[in-house]
Every structure is written in C-alpha cells, then in structure tokens.
Amino acid sequence: MIFSKELGAALRESLETDDRVVLIGEDIIDPYGGAFKVTRGLSTDFPERVRTTPISEGAIAGISAGLALAGMRPIAEVMFGDFITLCFDQVVNHITKYEAMYNGQATCPVVFRVPSGGHRGYGPTHSQSLEKHFLGVPHLKVVAASLFHDPREAFRGFLEQNTPVLYIEHKLLYPQNLRLPEGGMVGDLMAVKHGSTIGLSAVPRNDCTATVLAYGYQAMLAAEVVERLAVEEEIFVELLVPAQLSPMDWTPVEESVRATGSLVTVEEGTGGWSWGTEIAAVMSEKAFGRLRRPISVVASERTVIPSSRAREAGMLVGTPQIETAILEAAK
Structure with missing residues (x-):
C-alpha cells in the first residue's frame, strides 16, 4: 500500500x-x-x-x-x-x-x-x-x-x-509503503493505539527507558532507529506517533513519560518556538518529579534550507541526530 x-x-x-x-x-x-x-x-x-x-x-x-x-x-x-x-x-x-x-x-x-x-x-x-x-x-x-x-x-x-x-x-x-498496525504489530515492533496516537516499542512500556515523540516522515526515521537499537544494542524505547499535532492529546504522552522518565521530541521544522518546545513546556509541568533528565528537543538548524543536497542533509534532522538524542535519553 x-x-x-x-x-x-x-x-x-x-x-x-x-x-x-x-x-x-x-x-x-x-x-x-x-x-x-x-x-x-x-x-x-x-x-x-x-x-x-x-x-x-x-x-x-x-x-x-x-x-x-x-x-x-x-x-x-x-x-x-x-x-x-x-x-x-x-x-x-x-x-x-x-x-x-x-x-x-x-x-x-x-x-x-x-x-x-x-x-x-x-x-x-x-x-x-x-x-x-x-x-x-x-x-x-x-x-x-x-x-x-x-x-x-x-x-x-x-x-x-x-x-x-x-x-x-x-x-x-509519497513513495513509501504504509505500515499500518496489524495484529498489534508493525514489523518487529508492538503497536498500541491511543486514540489517534500510535505507540511502537520492542518491549512493554514499563521496560522502556525513554519516550520518543515524532510525527510524519520523522516518525518513519525514528521507527528505524528504535528497531535498530532494540536489535543491536538492547536499548528499548517507546515511540509515540501522533496524527493530530494541535490540539494535542496529552494523555498518551503523559502516561508514557511517567513510565519511562525521559522524553525526546523530533520534528523537521527549524528549532525554536516549535512543536517540540511546546511539548517540553507542557510535559515538564505534567510530569514534574517523574522526569530524570531534561526533555530533549530535536529539530533542524535555524537557517534557510540549502539547495545543495549535501548541505541540506547536514542542516535537516536525520537518523544520526535522532539516534544521538535517544541514546542520551535512555541512559
């Protein structure tokens, strides 16, 4: 599909x-x-x-x-x-x-x-x-x-x-195949629906050490990282993929963060005054006392997007930035 x-x-x-x-x-x-x-x-x-x-x-x-x-x-x-x-x-x-x-x-x-x-x-x-x-x-x-x-x-x-x-x-x-949850799984990841938010993880939530919140194309990249870290490093995190960004359904995010104690947000838009910073502000209040480290906001550099493919790749968020943030959050 x-x-x-x-x-x-x-x-x-x-x-x-x-x-x-x-x-x-x-x-x-x-x-x-x-x-x-x-x-x-x-x-x-x-x-x-x-x-x-x-x-x-x-x-x-x-x-x-x-x-x-x-x-x-x-x-x-x-x-x-x-x-x-x-x-x-x-x-x-x-x-x-x-x-x-x-x-x-x-x-x-x-x-x-x-x-x-x-x-x-x-x-x-x-x-x-x-x-x-x-x-x-x-x-x-x-x-x-x-x-x-x-x-x-x-x-x-x-x-x-x-x-x-x-x-x-x-x-x-556009050219990608859909990965809709079927039988409670997406590939090798367990899938749980929380309203319009999909939760993906290799192990149950209570065994995860961080929550990753990402949408759109970045959610696809984050899922690749989450699967790889689970298989190769035995580092387990829960990825939440919301459909609706605003107004936000905070319940699944709050429940996950309370279990994992750590949160990473991922978006392709430029950093500053963004979706991730709003998530960080709200969740710092909602999960105060449950977080063991500051929330990590992963976003693209605050500049115009270059026409050069090589320079564009360095400026926009990709799997390297996502993996680095997850590894830090999972400690």
Whole structure:
C-alpha cells in the first residue's frame, strides 16, 4: 500500500461518499494530476468537482472559504507547503473564526492538503516544514500524515466534523509503503493505539527507558532507529506517533513519560518556538518529579534550507541526530 496511492484513494472515497466534496488546486486535473500525482484520475471521473485553479494560493483559500460557508466540503491542495504562508491571513483571521464569531450558525470546514518537508534538494522556498506557525491557532486542527495512520480513516474523520484542518504530507512519504498496525504489530515492533496516537516499542512500556515523540516522515526515521537499537544494542524505547499535532492529546504522552522518565521530541521544522518546545513546556509541568533528565528537543538548524543536497542533509534532522538524542535519553 503506497502512501500516495492510498491518499488518492482516500480522496476518491470522499468524492464518492459525499456530494458536497470538491477538490481544488493548481494543476490537479488530468493528465498531470498534481505535482505529486496524488489526484491523478480523479478529474476524469469527477470533472465537475475536481477543478484546477490559477497560480494563487490566496484565491485557493478564498474560494475554499466561500464554498465551505455555502455548505460544500472543499479539500484544497497547496502545491508546496511553503506557499501556505500566502493563505495565512485567511486561515487565521477568517476560516478558523467563523464558527465562534457566529455562535455555530456558520461553519467553514476547509481541509488544506500541504505537501511539506525537505531532503529532495528543492532549495530554500520549496523544502520547508512550516506547520509550527499554525500550531495553537484556535479552532484549527493540524494533522500530520504518517506511514502508521490510514489516510482514508483520516479523511472520513475530517468530513464528520466542521473544524478546518491543515493536513501535513511530507513529500518523502509519497513513495513509501504504509505500515499500518496489524495484529498489534508493525514489523518487529508492538503497536498500541491511543486514540489517534500510535505507540511502537520492542518491549512493554514499563521496560522502556525513554519516550520518543515524532510525527510524519520523522516518525518513519525514528521507527528505524528504535528497531535498530532494540536489535543491536538492547536499548528499548517507546515511540509515540501522533496524527493530530494541535490540539494535542496529552494523555498518551503523559502516561508514557511517567513510565519511562525521559522524553525526546523530533520534528523537521527549524528549532525554536516549535512543536517540540511546546511539548517540553507542557510535559515538564505534567510530569514534574517523574522526569530524570531534561526533555530533549530535536529539530533542524535555524537557517534557510540549502539547495545543495549535501548541505541540506547536514542542516535537516536525520537518523544520526535522532539516534544521538535517544541514546542520551535512555541512559
């Protein structure tokens, strides 16, 4: 089950089961099917509800808001996540505010699909992970795709509620095979669902010496490290992979940290004022007295992303940084 194909199937299912669903975005119609080919085939089968747009993210956001206010369920693709900044005003000052401003009489359930992340040599303006700028916005759900979460289940949930959603899709996930928990396992790791958070570990939680919290592509890298350390070093940690980044479900994190006494957060976005720092602040309070060491926040360097693949690899978080942090946390 390749992630991009399953995501496309999730969009197809949304169109088939809900006549209110419309897909809009730049170059998403056939034969191109979007920059990452997720929507390929959908405009042929649903020509009236899969529509291409001018190169204007502001227009995409505005049209989506109008469609949602009129009772439709727009799913808007922003071709590269870097360009979500051009929608920032409409998301923060309009789309997320209508339901509260009008006492529930108006809702604006826009879903923004945002291909994000680096490691492909696309340079400073096509490689960023900017979701931290949207975390904490009232009445906005920020959800991260991962190999451990079913995109069909995610989009079914989006259509069942009226809250706007920012759905983060790391570009390196598209060609990967999903690793959905089956029979309580993901490969050699035990898998436990805690709401929308997946817990992965080689041994029961109480035998783990650290908790690792990661999402998206970084969760895939962290899982590789967790499996390798368990097999080669007999170092056991629990990896938690949340789907929803904001608002955050703190319960599974708190329960894990209380058992392990140590926490590492991992994200590809730049360090400082980030998801990881918010996790660290909240969990330092919730687990005060249970932590045996400071929380480790792993993030990318605070600079622009180089076009050079070699320099980009050194600047963005990868398995070496994750492994180093885990080894320190597990002591």
